[in-house]
């Protein structure tokens with residue numbers, strides 16, 4: 001999940017914001033967002049805007065970008081818990097997370113993007129054929145009218161990379177329980193277990209993935225996006241805030 005880091009005034013002060021927002025969620029711009037994601041991700045990641053474009057090919061990870069407008073805005077507290085907007089008895093606005101903690105408007109930040117649910121896997125249908133394997137799917141929600149959607153994409157796709165890593169490692173880990181083959185197996189298993197537990201929301205794997213996606217963005221867009229574009233500044237800020 002990526003939250004708005006800068007103050008809200010950052011995007012509230014543009015008078016033409018409504019029009020701009022409309023443009024960002026237009027089919028044309030959704031495609032622009034999809035292409036950006038496509039260019040910074042591995043070939044086996046199929047970035048789509050519509051469910052029907054999912055590829056049922058072994059080894060493919062389908063990533064459905066769900067582009068949201070401001071009417072579906074969600075908020076998060078400082079720990080990244082989703083918060084919902086409520087109205088008090090005298091009409092005052094407040095927010096609450098699922099634990100029942102109450103927040104004022106200035107204590108929550110709009111969510112710019114988040115991975116929705118988990119990664120799902122589907123076995124290929126093999127009607128007597130020789131096709132075998134699985135394809136995966138995950139949904140990334142994006143609010144492109146808030147903040148810099150390009151940096152938000154880099155951030156959320158790093159989460160996707162961690163999900164994928166987790167799936168591989170967990171599979172490997174489970175298999176190990178079934179076939180104990182060599183000395184050091186127990187050590188390896190405990191290292192994997194340790195790695196899995198260490199990887200919280202923005203853990204070491206996330207940072208690694210974020211850095212590699214950022215490098216990919218620099219390689220792909222280094223010449224295309226001009227040097228004074230806010231993208232580079234925001235990307236740098238994003239990296240610095242996680243690489244401490």
Ligand SMILES: [Zn+2]
Pocket residue numbers: 001002155159201202
């Ligand atoms: Zn995050």
